[in-house]
Amino acid sequence: MDKKYGLIIDITRCNGCYNCFLSCRDEHCGNDYPGYAASQPYSGHFWMKVNEKERGQYPKVKVAYTPIPCMHCERPSCANGSMNNAVYRRPDGIVIIDPVKAVGEKEIVSACPYRVIYWNEEKKLPQKCTLCAHLLDQGWKEPRCVEACPTGALIFGDVNDPNSEISKVIARSKDKLEDLHSEYGLGPNVRYIGLPKRFIAGEVVFKDRKDECAEGVKVTLLGKGKKEVKSVLTDNYGEFEFEGLDADKQFTVLVEHAGYTAKKIKTTTKIDTYLGEIVLNRKA
Numbered sequence: 001m002d003k004k005y006g007l008i009i010d011i012t013r014c015n016g017c018y019n020c021f022l023s024c025r026d027e028h029c030g031n032d033y034p035g036y037a038a039s040q041p042y043s044g045h046f047w048m049k050v051n052e053k054e055r056g057q058y059p060k061v062k063v064a065y066t067p068i069p070c071m072h073c074e075r076p077s078c079a080n081g082s083m084n085n086a087v088y089r090r091p092d093g094i095v096i097i098d099p100v101k102a103v104g105e106k107e108i109v110s111a112c113p114y115r116v117i118y119w120n121e122e123k124k125l126p127q128k129c130t131l132c133a134h135l136l137d138q139g140w141k142e143p144r145c146v147e148a149c150p151t152g153a154l155i156f157g158d159v160n161d162p163n164s165e166i167s168k169v170i171a172r173s174k175d176k177l178e179d180l181h182s183e184y185g186l187g188p189n190v191r192y193i194g195l196p197k198r199f200i201a202g203e204v205v206f207k208d209r210k211d212e213c214a215e216g217v218k219v220t221l222l223g224k225g226k227k228e229v230k231s232v233l234t235d236n237y238g239e240f241e242f243e244g245l246d247a248d249k250q251f252t253v254l255v256e257h258a259g260y261t262a263k264k265i266k267t268t269t270k271i272d273t274y275l276g277e278i279v280l281n282r283k284a
C-alpha cells in the first residue's frame with residue numbers, strides 16, 4: 001500500500017518546551033527548499049505554533065500547551081483558495097504550497113480556517129508547515145519537530161503501515177483520538193490526544209480532624225438524571241479532580257465517607273471549576 005503520513009500530538013505529554021517550534025525555525029529560516037518551501041522569515045511566522053492556555057483559578061491552576069502545525073487535511077480548503085494548482089495534496093497526504101506558483105496569492109492565507117498559513121511580505125508568498133517533505137523525500141524517518149520533541153508528544157509515521165509506531169498508537173488509543181475543530185470538516189491528518197476540555201476539582205476535609213488530610217474519600221460525579229459519570233478517591237492531600245469533561249454541562253459532586261454525612265454540590269463546566277474545601281461533618 002502507498003505511504004500516507006500522519007501526525008499525532010499527545011497534549012498530555014507536552015510540557016511546553018518549544019523545541020518543536022525552535023527546530024522548525026532552525027530547519028526553515030534562511031533555507032530555501034526548491035519545490036517544497038522558500039525560506040521562513042526570522043520573525044512573524046509560527047509554522048509550529050504552541051498555544052498556551054491557562055486553566056482554572058488559584059489555587060488550582062494548570063497550563064495546557066497545544067502545538068498547532070498545518071493539519072495536512074484530506075479536503076484542504078487552502079487548495080480551493082488558490083489558483084493554478086498553487087496548493088496541492090501529494091499522494092502521501094502532505095499539502096504543499098508551491099513556493100513559485102503561489103507568489104502573490106494572499107487569499108490563500110485566509111482560505112485556511114485553522115489560521116496556520118502566514119504571509120511572507122518580502123517574498124509576497126503564503127507559507128506554512130510542509131511536514132518537512134524535503135527531508136522525508138531524502139529518506140528521513142520523521143520531521144525536525146518530531147525528532148526534537150523530548151517527551152514523545154509528537155508521533156509521526158505512515159498510517160498505512162500497520163507496524164509503524166503511529167499505527168500502533170492509533171490502534172490502542174482509538175477512543176482518545178480527536179480532531180482540532182472537527183466542525184471544519186476538512187479531515188485533518190494531524191490528530192490529537194487530550195485536547196484541553198474542562199475539569200472539576202476540590203479538596204475534602206473532615207471537620208473534626210482538620211489537621212489530617214482526608215485521604216481515600218469517595219467522590220462521585222453525577223451527570224444528567226443523576227447518572228454516575230466517574231468516581232474517584234481523594235489523594236493523600238485530600239484532593240480530587242475530574243478532567244476531560246465537556247464544557248457547559250451541569251454536574252453534581254457527591255462526597256461520601258463512612259461515619260460522615262454525605263455532601264452534594266451542584267456545579268457546571270462553563271469554566272474549569274475549583275470547588276475549594278468541602279467540609280464533611282461526623283454523623284451524630
Ligand code: SF4
Pocket residue numbers: 069070071072073075076077078079095111112113114115116117128186
Ligand atoms: S490546515 Fe489549513 S493550510 Fe493546512 S491543509 Fe488544512 S486547510 Fe490547508
Ligand code: SF4
Pocket residue numbers: 023024025027047048069128129130131132143144145146
Ligand atoms: S513538520 Fe517540519 S515544517 Fe512542519 S512544523 Fe514540524 S519542523 Fe516545521
